[in-house]
Amino acid sequence: MADRLDESGIVPFLRAGPAPDRTRREGWQRWRRQRDLFTPAPRLSLEEYAALSPRRRGLHDIHRAATHMNIGLLETPMSARVTRLMRSRLRNNALNFEPGTRDGLMISGGGYLGKTETVCAAAAAFEDVWRDLHHQLLPPPAEGTRDLFVPVAYCRTPVRATPKGLCAAILDFYGAPLPKTLNAMIRAVRDSLRDHRTTALLLDDITRLRLHREDDQDTLDLVRELMDLNVTLVLIGVDIPTSGLVRGGYPNPVTGQWIVAPVSTGKSFNPAAATQTERRFDLVDLDPFDYDTEEGVTAFLAHLAGIEDRLRLFRAWPGMLTEGEMPEYLYRRTRGIVGLLKRLIEDGTADAIESGTEKLTPEQLATIPIRLGNMADRDPSEIPQIPENTSPSPGAPRRRGRNTVFDDHGPRSAEAT
Ligand SMILES: Nc1ncnc2c1ncn2[C@@H]1O[C@H](COP(=O)(O)OP(=O)(O)O)[C@@H](O)[C@H]1O
Ligand SMILES: [Mg+2]
Numbered sequence: 001m002a003d004r005l006d007e008s009g010i011v012p013f014l015r016a017g018p019a020p021d022r023t024r025r026e027g028w029q030r031w032r033r034q035r036d037l038f039t040p041a042p043r044l045s046l047e048e049y050a051a052l053s054p055r056r057r058g059l060h061d062i063h064r065a066a067t068h069m070n071i072g073l074l075e076t077p078m079s080a081r082v083t084r085l086m087r088s089r090l091r092n093n094a095l096n097f098e099p100g101t102r103d104g105l106m107i108s109g110g111g112y113l114g115k116t117e118t119v120c121a122a123a124a125a126f127e128d129v130w131r132d133l134h135h136q137l138l139p140p141p142a143e144g145t146r147d148l149f150v151p152v153a154y155c156r157t158p159v160r161a162t163p164k165g166l167c168a169a170i171l172d173f174y175g176a177p178l179p180k181t182l183n184a185m186i187r188a189v190r191d192s193l194r195d196h197r198t199t200a201l202l203l204d205d206i207t208r209l210r211l212h213r214e215d216d217q218d219t220l221d222l223v224r225e226l227m228d229l230n231v232t233l234v235l236i237g238v239d240i241p242t243s244g245l246v247r248g249g250y251p252n253p254v255t256g257q258w259i260v261a262p263v264s265t266g267k268s269f270n271p272a273a274a275t276q277t278e279r280r281f282d283l284v285d286l287d288p289f290d291y292d293t294e295e296g297v298t299a300f301l302a303h304l305a306g307i308e309d310r311l312r313l314f315r316a317w318p319g320m321l322t323e324g325e326m327p328e329y330l331y332r333r334t335r336g337i338v339g340l341l342k343r344l345i346e347d348g349t350a351d352a353i354e355s356g357t358e359k360l361t362p363e364q365l366a367t368i369p370i371r372l373g374n375m376a377d378r379d380p381s382e383i384p385q386i387p388e389n390t391s392p393s394p395g396a397p398r399r400r401g402r403n404t405v406f407d408d409h410g411p412r413s414a415e416a417t
Pocket of ligand 1: 073075079110112114116117
């Protein structure tokens with residue numbers, strides 16, 4: 001790390017420019033390369049911090065805030081399942097050189113459960129390996145030409161999308177021109193995937209397609225068409241089994257895989273489709289933490305310990321998030337939803353730095369509402385219900401006076417000077 005210090009001894013941690021747009025191939029590449037590069041703030045004691053110049057203290061505070069905003073993905077039992085399945089499916093499908101069917105994946109779950117981030121991280125890890133391998137076998141693209149190799153394409157379905165809207169989102173990823181008719185668009189999608197040797201197509205928020213009108217045959221036909229593409233299709237959405245996306249499909253009672261019939265009307269644009277029988281998908285549910293079982297509680301505590309390890313608060317103590325009333329309180333505030341927990345911790349730590357308390361307690365978190373920010377780009381079904389009661393111990397009388405709160409800090413808590 002020392003080699004990354006600049007002459008003033010400060011680790012560079014700010015990024016220039018806006019966050020990369022993963023729904024464009026350049027942005028996806030930038031995000032993939034940068035995703036693990038953030039350097040957390042060093043752990044300073046209060047004494048070391050006090051010894052800094054005011055300017056350095058200010059910079060350190062910003063670096064701490066950035067560290068709390070960039071906690072990163074922590075593996076949970078739920079995300080591990082998704083990652084494992086994606087890794088083996090993407091790799092095996094990519095190594096299958098025969099034309100035809102590829103088993104797909106469907107990642108289902110409510111909003112803020114980590115579907116997008118978990119899937120993108122797994123796909124990026126696959127792409128790292130796949131690119132490496134590819135460049136060892138083939139020369140890199142000539143200087144100044146566009147790299148046509150795009151192994152992973154990531155697209156978000158626009159809110160209240162139509163089939164054309166979804167096709168446009170896919171073509172936009174490649175920067176391809178948009179044809180006028182739906183049929184021409186589907187053909188262009190097929191061409192783009194083939195020309196860029198794409199092996200994985202991720203369609204996020206797919207349940208935003210209007211799937212509930214029984215007569216919306218266009219939409220269903222499109223989904224079936226996409227299933228016929230010669231890539232691993234990863235569909236991500238809210239409550240996929242009841243969404244209409246797999247209408248007419250059924251889970252195989254033995255393997256649990258969903259079986260979906262191909263386009264039946266004979267108007268498919270895939271010449272191979274006529275000979276193909278069905279599409280198979282593994283469906284994985286990304287659930288919240290479960291506080292009712294022992295394993296569930298253990299996993300939640302491990303997650304909290306992972307977060308705690310990344311916090312840089314001067315008056316924190318080991319067990320700040322994992323002991324006493326805190327775990328249960330955090331569970332009650334967030335119902336075990338990772339994204340809500342992340343928001344609460346972000347705002348809680350910002351408040352702890354600003355107010356100078358430099359620690360998190362249920363009493364302090366009770367003053368902090370969970371705000372999800374801009375909801376305009378979310379469908380109502382993707383917005384989780386946030387528990388309203390924020391008081392630390394429901395039913396029990398609230399502790400009065402802050403003195404008792406300070407009693408159980410443990411031996412290692414830093415003392416104020
Ligand atoms: N395993 C995880 N560990 C830590 N944070 C996570 C994890 N999974 C998701 N998050 C965070 O939760 C928030 C919501 O995740 P996101 O993937 O957007 O959810 P979804 O797509 O299901 O709505 C994001 O800010 C993300 O960084
Ligand atoms: Mg998402």
